[in-house]
Amino acid sequence: MDINGSVVVITGGGTGIGAAVAKSLAAEGAKVVLAGRRIERLEQTVSEIKDDGGEAIAVQTDVTSEDDVSALMDKAVETYGSLNVVLANAGRFADSLMINTDKATGKVKTFMTTEQFKAVVDTNLIGTFLTLREAARRMADNGWEGLLLITSSINSTGQIGQLNYSSTKVALTLWPKILVGEFHLKHLPIRVVGVSPGYTATEILKGMNEAALEAVLKDVHVGHLVEPEELASTIKHVITNDSIDGTTIEVTGGLVYGPRARAK
Numbered sequence: 001m002d003i004n005g006s007v008v009v010i011t012g013g014g015t016g017i018g019a020a021v022a023k024s025l026a027a028e029g030a031k032v033v034l035a036g037r038r039i040e041r042l043e044q045t046v047s048e049i050k051d052d053g054g055e056a057i058a059v060q061t062d063v064t065s066e067d068d069v070s071a072l073m074d075k076a077v078e079t080y081g082s083l084n085v086v087l088a089n090a091g092r093f094a095d096s097l098m099i100n101t102d103k104a105t106g107k108v109k110t111f112m113t114t115e116q117f118k119a120v121v122d123t124n125l126i127g128t129f130l131t132l133r134e135a136a137r138r139m140a141d142n143g144w145e146g147l148l149l150i151t152s153s154i155n156s157t158g159q160i161g162q163l164n165y166s167s168t169k170v171a172l173t174l175w176p177k178i179l180v181g182e183f184h185l186k187h188l189p190i191r192v193v194g195v196s197p198g199y200t201a202t203e204i205l206k207g208m209n210e211a212a213l214e215a216v217l218k219d220v221h222v223g224h225l226v227e228p229e230e231l232a233s234t235i236k237h238v239i240t241n242d243s244i245d246g247t248t249i250e251v252t253g254g255l256v257y258g259p260r261a262r263a264k
């Protein structure tokens with residue numbers, strides 16, 4: 001699949017990884033549709049792309065809303081005439097231990113609320129489902145060759161304090177295999193690939209205090225956070241290499257599990 005001329009929709013496209021992918025693909029001639037809740041962040045990224053000579057539009061979208069996601073895909077087709085690559089990247093976390101006990105009394109002081117659990121499931125699972133379904137429907141109905149991309153996470157291996165987030169991200173690593181099976185059955189030329197970033201230098205992690213960042217980096221073989229541009233280059237490779245399909249690729253800088261725990 002060519003990047004030049006392809007129509008690409010990216011959710012969570014105004015910031016972080018989504019914005020880096022958008023800029024990188026637009027620089028190679030893709031027509032990019034950026035979706036997210038915060039219109040000012042989307043418009044900022046669109047104007048940066050346009051300043052560099054690229055083509056992009058912003059569509060305010062809450063990925064948990066069926067109507068919003070359907071309207072997003074329609075807008076992409078109406079504006080650019082097709083739909084080729086869709087990156088379901090919008091994601092959120094709401095961390096807490098499931099039950100957190102008080103040091104002094106040993107009794108439960110706080111716990112992960114049902115709302116905290118559901119909010120993460122709604123965005124990361126329902127949002128990704130709606131994004132992929134509404135894109136795939138239009139690709140299939142029009143006979144377009146397509147690529148569905150999913151931003152999973154290395155946290156799919158299970159992170160303390162992220163029962164909600166890790167549960168959603170591990171589920172997403174299964175989707176490329178399931179969906180490619182379904183598309184194969186129905187002879188649809190739509191590939192599905194997940195990308196699992198490790199600790200990535202977006203706003204959340206850059207805001208970490210120095211000691212916490214140093215501790216995190218002790219577990220990363222290459223010794224630095226993954227740059228959003230490194231994920232963008234992985235995605236460019238996936239777009240142009242048709243043999244990458246039905247799988248999830250880890251981009252972690254060689255994240256090693258547990259050395260700090262063992263060293264104690």
Ligand SMILES: NC(=O)c1ccc[n+]([C@@H]2O[C@H](COP(=O)([O-])OP(=O)(O)OC[C@H]3O[C@@H](n4cnc5c(N)ncnc54)[C@H](O)[C@@H]3O)[C@@H](O)[C@H]2O)c1
Nearest residue numbers: 012015016017036037062063089090091153197199200202
């Ligand atoms: N930064 C990391 O270390 C890291 C590691 C692994 C996975 N990820 C995943 O990468 C993806 C991008 O994260 P990021 O690091 O760029 O952080 P980010 O916070 O910049 O990006 C997340 C984006 O999703 C958007 N979003 C959240 N809920 C939404 C909703 N309901 N509708 C529409 N948009 C919504 C946010 O507004 C934001 O633009 C996420 O799925 C995240 O889980 C990030």
